[in-house]
Amino acid sequence: MPDLSRIRPAGADRLGLAPEVRLGLTLLASLAALAADDLWAAATLLAASGLYLILQARLRTIALAYLFFGAMAMTALGCLWLLSFVFPALKEASPAAVIVPFSRLGVSVNMVLPLALHASLSGLVGTMNRLPIPGLVKLPMLVTIRFIPTFINDFSQLRQAVRLRFRGRAGLLFWCRRPFLWWRIFFMPLVVRLIRSADELAVAAELKGLSAETDFGRAPIILKKADRATLALGAAAVTAASILQVFHAAG
Amino acid sequence: MLLVEKLGYRHAHAANWALNGIDLELRPGRALLVCGHSGSGKSTLLSVLSGLAPHYLKGELRGRVSLDGEEPARLTLSEWGRRAGLMMQNPEAQFLAASVEEELLLTLRCRDVPARRAAELTADRLERFGLEAIAGQSVFQLSEGQKQKVVLAALTALKPKMLLLDEPSANLDPDSMAELGLTLAGLKEEGLTMVIADHRLSWLDGLCEQALVLENGAAARQGGWDMLKDPDLRKTFALRSIDPPARPAFGPGGGPGGGPGGPTDEARDxxxxxxxxxxxxxxxxxxxxxxxxxxxxxxxxxxxxxxxxxxxxxxxxxxxxxxxxxxxxxxxxxxxxxxxxxxxxxxxxxxxxxxxxxxxxxxxxxxxxxxxxxxxxxxxxxxxxxxxxxxxxxxxxxxxxxxxxxxxxxxxxxxxxxxxxxxxxxxxxxxxxxxxxxxxxxxxxxxxxxxxxxxxxxxxxxxxxxxxxxxx
Structure with a gap:
C-alpha cells in the first residue's frame, strides 16, 4: 500500500507545515488584518506574512502573484483618482486610509498562496471538517483554494499566447496609440478562462459528490516542531500588531 | 441496461432543442459511439446521460433516461455519479487534488468510503492502471494519456455501471490511443456500459458495437458499427475515416519537397x-x-x-x-x-x-x-x-x-x-x-x-x- 503521508505537491515548501496550521494562521492573519487600521500595525502584519510566503513559494510564483496584485491595486488607485474629481474629499484622505486596505489584500495574498500551493486538498477538507465552518462556506472555500493553481496556469499560458501572436507586430507606436486594445487583448481571454475554469471546477466537484456533508474523517492533529515554531511566530506577529494598533494608534 | 426514450433537451434561455427525440438501448458490457458534425449535440447528450443536464446546467428535459431502472432525474447528481462516470474532453478540469494519489483518495472520500478502505482502493487502482510510478506526481505535470488514466482509475474505483467519454482521443498520439483502447476494452469485459463521443473513429473499431450519428440534435442514423463502413454515410455526416490512417509515405525522414532530411532545394529559402x-x-x-x-x-x-x-x-x-x-x-x-x-x-x-x-x-x-x-x-x-x-x-x-x-x-x-x-x-x-x-x-x-x-x-x-x- 502506498505511503499516503509522503504526498506533497511540488514547490519550494521549506516549512512543510500541517494543513491545520496553515489554515489556522490564515484565519488568524485575516482577522488581525481586518481589525488593524493603524499603518504600523498593518505594515507589521504585511511584513510577517511576507516572510511566511517567501519561505514557502518560489520567487517566480511570488512575483507573478504580486504582478497581478499590483495591477489590481493600480487599477483601484486610478479609479480612486478619477473619483476624487467628483468627490474632492477623497483627495484629503490620509496615506493610511489608502495604504491600509491594500495591505489587507497583500496579507491575503501572502497567506492564501502557500495554502493553495502546498496544503493538500484532502488534508484541508479534513481540517475544515474539524472546524465549526458551515458547509455552505466550506465548499466555495475549497473550490477557491483549488482554483489558484489553475489560475496561475491559465495566466502563464495566456501570457505565452499573447507573446506568440503579437510579439514584433505593428510596432510600439501602434500599441501606444491603442492602450485599451492592449488591455482587451490581455484581460478578455483571462476573464473568459477564469469563468470557464471556475465552472469546470464546480462541475468536477459536483460530479465527484463533494458536498457540504462530505465527511473526511477526524484524524488527530499532530504538530511537528516547525508547526509549533511557526504558530508561535505567527502569534507573536499578531500580538505585536495588536500592541501597535492599541498604543501607536492611540498615541 | 441503458434506456433512452424520446429524449429532448433545451439549454436554459435557448429557443431550439439541442437534443430531440432520441431513442437508445444499450446492454451492459456494450459500447456505443456517438458521432456527427461539430455542434450536432454529442457533448449535450453526454451531459444529459451524466446527469449534469439538467441538474447542473438547468434547461428543460423531456423524455426519459434510465440505467437498470434508475433515472438521473430522480437521484442527486452525486448519487447518479456513482452509477455513471463522465470523463470530460479536458481531463485536467476534473482534478480537484494536487497529486495523482491524492486525487484517487479524494474521489473515494467524497463518496463516503472510510479512510482505510479508500487507501486500499487507491492502491488497487494505482496498480491496475499502472500509475504507481507517478503516484506522487503533480496532476498538472502529466501527459494527456496519463491524465485520462487517472480520471478512469478514479471513476472506476467504485464500480460504476456506465462510463461516458467525451472526445477521449482528441489530444492523444496514436500509441496512447491504442493504449486507451486496450484499457477501455478491459473495463468493458468487467461489464461496464460505455458511451463514447468522438470524431476519430478508427481506434474504436472493435471496441464499439453500436453507433449513433447525430445531426442537429436528432438521431440521423443508428445501428451497428458496420453502418459506418458506408463511405456515402461518412461523407454525408462529415465523419472521419474508420480505417487507421497510414503514416505519409516519404523518403527517409523527409518529403518530396525537401523538408528536414529530405532532398535539398538550394534555391528555396x-x-x-x-x-x-x-x-x-x-x-x-x-x-x-x-x-x-x-x-x-x-x-x-x-x-x-x-x-x-x-x-x-x-x-x-x-x-x-x-x-x-x-x-x-x-x-x-x-x-x-x-x-x-x-x-x-x-x-x-x-x-x-x-x-x-x-x-x-x-x-x-x-x-x-x-x-x-x-x-x-x-x-x-x-x-x-x-x-x-x-x-x-x-x-x-x-x-x-x-x-x-x-x-x-x-x-x-x-x-x-x-x-x-x-x-x-x-x-x-x-x-x-x-x-x-x-x-x-x-x-x-x-x-x-x-x-x-x-x-x-x-x-x-x-x-x-x-x-x-x-x-x-
Whole structure:
C-alpha cells in the first residue's frame, strides 16, 4: 500500500507545515488584518506574512502573484483618482486610509498562496471538517483554494499566447496609440478562462459528490516542531500588531 | 441496461432543442459511439446521460433516461455519479487534488468510503492502471494519456455501471490511443456500459458495437458499427475515416519537397535548425543535435509520442524558448524566426480577444498592416474557413471546433515567414479536417514555411510535404 503521508505537491515548501496550521494562521492573519487600521500595525502584519510566503513559494510564483496584485491595486488607485474629481474629499484622505486596505489584500495574498500551493486538498477538507465552518462556506472555500493553481496556469499560458501572436507586430507606436486594445487583448481571454475554469471546477466537484456533508474523517492533529515554531511566530506577529494598533494608534 | 426514450433537451434561455427525440438501448458490457458534425449535440447528450443536464446546467428535459431502472432525474447528481462516470474532453478540469494519489483518495472520500478502505482502493487502482510510478506526481505535470488514466482509475474505483467519454482521443498520439483502447476494452469485459463521443473513429473499431450519428440534435442514423463502413454515410455526416490512417509515405525522414532530411532545394529559402538542443532547468535533455530545414512554401508535419518535446521544439524555433545549444536562422538572410513567425496554439480560448468573429479577423489584419479598420478581405477569409455565417457572433460563444478554425484563420491572415500550427484539428469533424488541411496548404503556397505539430495522421496524410518525427 502506498505511503499516503509522503504526498506533497511540488514547490519550494521549506516549512512543510500541517494543513491545520496553515489554515489556522490564515484565519488568524485575516482577522488581525481586518481589525488593524493603524499603518504600523498593518505594515507589521504585511511584513510577517511576507516572510511566511517567501519561505514557502518560489520567487517566480511570488512575483507573478504580486504582478497581478499590483495591477489590481493600480487599477483601484486610478479609479480612486478619477473619483476624487467628483468627490474632492477623497483627495484629503490620509496615506493610511489608502495604504491600509491594500495591505489587507497583500496579507491575503501572502497567506492564501502557500495554502493553495502546498496544503493538500484532502488534508484541508479534513481540517475544515474539524472546524465549526458551515458547509455552505466550506465548499466555495475549497473550490477557491483549488482554483489558484489553475489560475496561475491559465495566466502563464495566456501570457505565452499573447507573446506568440503579437510579439514584433505593428510596432510600439501602434500599441501606444491603442492602450485599451492592449488591455482587451490581455484581460478578455483571462476573464473568459477564469469563468470557464471556475465552472469546470464546480462541475468536477459536483460530479465527484463533494458536498457540504462530505465527511473526511477526524484524524488527530499532530504538530511537528516547525508547526509549533511557526504558530508561535505567527502569534507573536499578531500580538505585536495588536500592541501597535492599541498604543501607536492611540498615541 | 441503458434506456433512452424520446429524449429532448433545451439549454436554459435557448429557443431550439439541442437534443430531440432520441431513442437508445444499450446492454451492459456494450459500447456505443456517438458521432456527427461539430455542434450536432454529442457533448449535450453526454451531459444529459451524466446527469449534469439538467441538474447542473438547468434547461428543460423531456423524455426519459434510465440505467437498470434508475433515472438521473430522480437521484442527486452525486448519487447518479456513482452509477455513471463522465470523463470530460479536458481531463485536467476534473482534478480537484494536487497529486495523482491524492486525487484517487479524494474521489473515494467524497463518496463516503472510510479512510482505510479508500487507501486500499487507491492502491488497487494505482496498480491496475499502472500509475504507481507517478503516484506522487503533480496532476498538472502529466501527459494527456496519463491524465485520462487517472480520471478512469478514479471513476472506476467504485464500480460504476456506465462510463461516458467525451472526445477521449482528441489530444492523444496514436500509441496512447491504442493504449486507451486496450484499457477501455478491459473495463468493458468487467461489464461496464460505455458511451463514447468522438470524431476519430478508427481506434474504436472493435471496441464499439453500436453507433449513433447525430445531426442537429436528432438521431440521423443508428445501428451497428458496420453502418459506418458506408463511405456515402461518412461523407454525408462529415465523419472521419474508420480505417487507421497510414503514416505519409516519404523518403527517409523527409518529403518530396525537401523538408528536414529530405532532398535539398538550394534555391528555396527556409528556416534552418543547426545542432539544436534543449532541456528545461533541472531536467534531462528533450532533444539534442537536431538538424534540418523547414522549406518556405512547404508544409512540414512534426509528429512523435506525447511528452517528447514537439511543442517545445516549435517554441525554440520561434524564439520563445532559448536553445541549450545550436541555432535557428533563415537560409536567405540569416535572420531569426522570432519576429517573423505566427503560432496558432491548441487552446483557442487563449487567442480570442474581440467581441465578434469579424472584429477578430480585422484585429489580425490590422496588427499585420499597422492600421485598425474594417478590412474587405475579412469576409472571403471567413468564407474560406466556413465561418462567414458566424461573423457577428462573439468568438467565445462558438463551439470548440469553430473556435479552432477562427484562431487558425486569424493566425494565417496575420501573415508570417514561419507559421506554426499546434494540433489544429484535435476537435474537428471530417469535413472541417479536410477544410483545415486545404487552408494549411494554401497558406504554405503563399510563401511561408509551415510547421504543423500534430498527432493526427489523417491531417498529416492530407497536407504534409515532409514529415519530422521526434524519437520517443
Amino acid at each position: 527556409g528556416l534552418i535548425m543547426e545542432n539544436l538542443s534543449f532541456a528545461y532547468p533541472g531536467r534531462p535533455e528533450l532533444f539534442s543535435n537536431l538538424n534540418g530545414e523547414f522549406k518556405c512554401g512547404l508544409v512540414t508535419v512534426l509528429t512523435g509520442p506525447s511528452g517528447q518535446g514537439k511543442t517545445t521544439l516549435a517554441k525554440v524555433l520561434c524564439g520563445l524558448e532559448k536553445p541549450g545549444g545550436g541555432r535557428v536562422r533563415f537560409r536567405a538572410d540569416g535572420g531569426h524566426a522570432a519576429d517573423q513567425c505566427q503560432v496558432i496554439l491548441q487552446n483557442a480560448d487563449h487567442q480570442l480577444y474581440m467581441a465578434s468573429v469579424r472584429a477578430e479577423m480585422d484585429l489580425s489584419l490590422g496588427v499585420q498592416s499597422g492600421k485598425m479598420r474594417k478590412y474587405p478581405e475579412t469576409d472571403s477569409i471567413l468564407a474560406d474557413f466556413g465561418l462567414k455565417e458566424l461573423a457577428e457572433r462573439h468568438p467565445q460563444s462558438l463551439s470548440g471546433g469553430e473556435k479552432q478554425r477562427l484562431t487558425a484563420a486569424a493566425g494565417l491572415a496575420a501573415g508570417a515567414r514561419f507559421l506554426v500550427l499546434d494540433e489544429p484539428t484535435s476537435g474537428l469533424d471530417g469535413l472541417n479536417l479536410r477544410l483545415m488541411a486545404d487552408q494549411i496548404r494554401q497558406a504554405a503556397a503563399r510563401g511561408p514555411a509551415v510547421l504543423v505539430v500534430t498527432h493526427d495522421l489523417e491531417l498529416a496524410g492530407l497536407c504534409a510535404d515532409a514529415l519530422l518525427t521526434l524519437p520517443g
